[in-house]
Amino acid sequence: MAPHSSAVRKVVIAIIGALTLGLGTAHADRGSAKARVFAKVVPSHPEESKYQLRGNSNFQFKSHEAPQWPAYVQTYVADQFKVRPDRIKVQRFGSGKSGDLVFGVTLDGKNLGVLKVYRDPAGASGDARILKVVNQARLSRYKPPREKGGIPNVSIDNNLASALFTEQVPGRSIESLIQHTPKGSERESHMALLDETMRSSATMYWELHQSMASGGKMDHQRKQNEVNMILAKLDAVRALNNEKRFMSPEQLSKIEAKLRNEIAPRFIASNVPATAFHGDAHVGNVVVDDNLNARPIDVTAMKWSLDSNGKGTGAAAVDVGQFIARLYEKSEGALSMDEVRRLKSSFLSEYYKHSKTPQSMMEPAVLLYAVESQLARLQFGIGDSRGAVATISDLLGLGT
Amino acid sequence: MKRADDTAPSDGNIAGYRCPRCASKDVVGRRRTYGERTIEELFCPRCELNDVADSDRPDYVARLERWRRID
Numbered sequence: 001m002a003p004h005s006s007a008v009r010k011v012v013i014a015i016i017g018a019l020t021l022g023l024g025t026a027h028a029d030r031g032s033a034k035a036r037v038f039a040k041v042v043p044s045h046p047e048e049s050k051y052q053l054r055g056n057s058n059f060q061f062k063s064h065e066a067p068q069w070p071a072y073v074q075t076y077v078a079d080q081f082k083v084r085p086d087r088i089k090v091q092r093f094g095s096g097k098s099g100d101l102v103f104g105v106t107l108d109g110k111n112l113g114v115l116k117v118y119r120d121p122a123g124a125s126g127d128a129r130i131l132k133v134v135n136q137a138r139l140s141r142y143k144p145p146r147e148k149g150g151i152p153n154v155s156i157d158n159n160l161a162s163a164l165f166t167e168q169v170p171g172r173s174i175e176s177l178i179q180h181t182p183k184g185s186e187r188e189s190h191m192a193l194l195d196e197t198m199r200s201s202a203t204m205y206w207e208l209h210q211s212m213a214s215g216g217k218m219d220h221q222r223k224q225n226e227v228n229m230i231l232a233k234l235d236a237v238r239a240l241n242n243e244k245r246f247m248s249p250e251q252l253s254k255i256e257a258k259l260r261n262e263i264a265p266r267f268i269a270s271n272v273p274a275t276a277f278h279g280d281a282h283v284g285n286v287v288v289d290d291n292l293n294a295r296p297i298d299v300t301a302m303k304w305s306l307d308s309n310g311k312g313t314g315a316a317a318v319d320v321g322q323f324i325a326r327l328y329e330k331s332e333g334a335l336s337m338d339e340v341r342r343l344k345s346s347f348l349s350e351y352y353k354h355s356k357t358p359q360s361m362m363e364p365a366v367l368l369y370a371v372e373s374q375l376a377r378l379q380f381g382i383g384d385s386r387g388a389v390a391t392i393s394d395l396l397g398l399g400t
Numbered sequence: 401m402k403r404a405d406d407t408a409p410s411d412g413n414i415a416g417y418r419c420p421r422c423a424s425k426d427v428v429g430r431r432r433t434y435g436e437r438t439i440e441e442l443f444c445p446r447c448e449l450n451d452v453a454d455s456d457r458p459d460y461v462a463r464l465e466r467w468r469r470i471d
Contacts, residue, residue, distance in 0.1 A: 099455040258412035301431035303415040
């Protein structure tokens with residue numbers, strides 16, 4: 001017996017050793033993946049919260065001066081913060097051909113904040129109100145950028161606009177991490193890192209949905225209203241499909257039958273809780289730090305989930321559905337379909353691990369909002385229509 | 401049809417939207433960003449008015465303002 005036991009013990013030790021070595025290697029790989037992707041992240045300034053725009057001031061943006069805007073904002077900010085202009089750097093995010101103007105502001109090479117100039121004069125006050133509601137909920141994971149004042153009088157080409165200065169959430173968007181997925185031997189460790197970002201995002205959204213639930217069920221009429229809006233979108237896509245042929249009429253009929261006869265009635269019959277949602281949940285609107293803690297940015301769409309008293313009225317599934325559907329969209333060209341399914345699974349498993357609402361109850365709503373987000377792509381001509389059709393088919397299990 | 405376990409209908413939303421045609425405050429909406437482009441959809445379930453504010457179009461702000469409550 002003794003030699004046999006000794007042999008078994010040796011084998012067991014060898015197996016444990018190999019496993020430990022394997023795990024150690026996996027950790028080391030993930031560690032090096034983290035070091036690689038967060039190497040160039042600009043940290044927040046140590047006194048970042050001290051720098052707020054609270055004074056009474058004005059700023060006029062003129063389109064013909066667009067190339068000079070960063071320099072003008074630099075002078076303005078330096079004046080407001082009473083620091084030498086050469087210590088301030090301003091970078092414009094995006095080309096500004098459409099939508100709002102966004103500027104990143106640093107002091108001595110460290111992040112001070114983001115100045116967002118809304119074309120909508122009510123945009124800044126709306127966002128400030130939403131941030132206040134979220135702040136009052138004292139959430140530990142769903143932490144949008146802190147509000148730090150703004151510019152009271154601002155215009156774009158003489159049209160009244162509005163501006164808000166917020167913290168710049170340090171880290172990288174998950175979208176940028178997906179887009180920079182390496183090929184070759186580093187790919188698996190990067191995928192493991194992306195899995196962690198999915199779990200972190202799921203926990204973040206779950207906390208919002210759980211903590212800001214109104215305590216009641218989602219209003220029956222509200223659910224019916226949501227369904228009517230989504231089915232109206234289906235009509236718009238059908239009309240466009242006759243002209244552009246995104247898919248065969250038979251395929252569209254299958255999608256319509258599934259939504260109209262199966263998923264929508266199940267959603268209306270479900271007792272999902274009424275809560276707040278982010279509303280524009282996608283990997284481009286989640287920033288992770290080097291510990292992979294996820295934080296949301298761009299909370300404007302939360303307005304569609306809050307009543308006039310700041311109480312949640314919507315479905316958590318708006319975020320869950322959109323996040324998974326837009327994961328396909330945002331991964332196009334960077335990840336394979338199997339890799340997208342893997343990340344989707346990591347996100348959903350983590351979300352439902354925490355959620356008090358069972359997956360079976362939430363699923364119809366999740367599918368409805370997921371498909372809706374892709375119908376919107378077809379309706380408004382966003383990206384490759386074949387990608388939107390493939391995503392809908394995969395979500396509904398219709399095959400290609 | 402209302403059920404006993406439903407929450408009371410909300411008194412509008414935090415952004416103060418109301419339907420420009422029938423003045424209902426039960427407006428449903430979406431706001432999605434695609435890179436720099438923002439598309440905001442507004443829908444009145446009562447009179448079925450549908451509207452889209454698209455930041456690629458010059459009437460983006462006017463479309464949003466049209467749906468804002470004037471008390």
